[in-house]
Amino acid sequence: MTKKQPAYGEAAKRLEEILGKIEEGQVDIDELSGLVEEAAGLVTLCRDKIHAAEIQVKTITEQLERDAPDAGASGEGS
Numbered sequence: 001m002t003k004k005q006p007a008y009g010e011a012a013k014r015l016e017e018i019l020g021k022i023e024e025g026q027v028d029i030d031e032l033s034g035l036v037e038e039a040a041g042l043v044t045l046c047r048d049k050i051h052a053a054e055i056q057v058k059t060i061t062e063q064l065e066r067d068a069p070d071a072g073a074s075g076e077g078s
Contacts, residue, residue, distance in 0.1 A: 008049045011042045
C-alpha cells in the first residue's frame, strides 16, 4: 500500500512547523535527524509540485496562444 502524498499547502505547513521547532530549540538531538530527513523529503515534494505546475501552466498558455485568433492580422487600428 502506498502512502498518499500531502498537498503542497500541507507540506509547506509541516515544513514551517519543523523549522519553528528547530529554531525555538524544541527538538532534542535524537529527534533532530528524523525531522531534518522529513523536511528534506517535503522540500523535494514541494519543488516537484512547483515544477509540475510550471509545466502545466506553460502547456496551457501555449495551447491558448495556438487556439487564439491572430489579433494582429484582423485589421485592428482602422
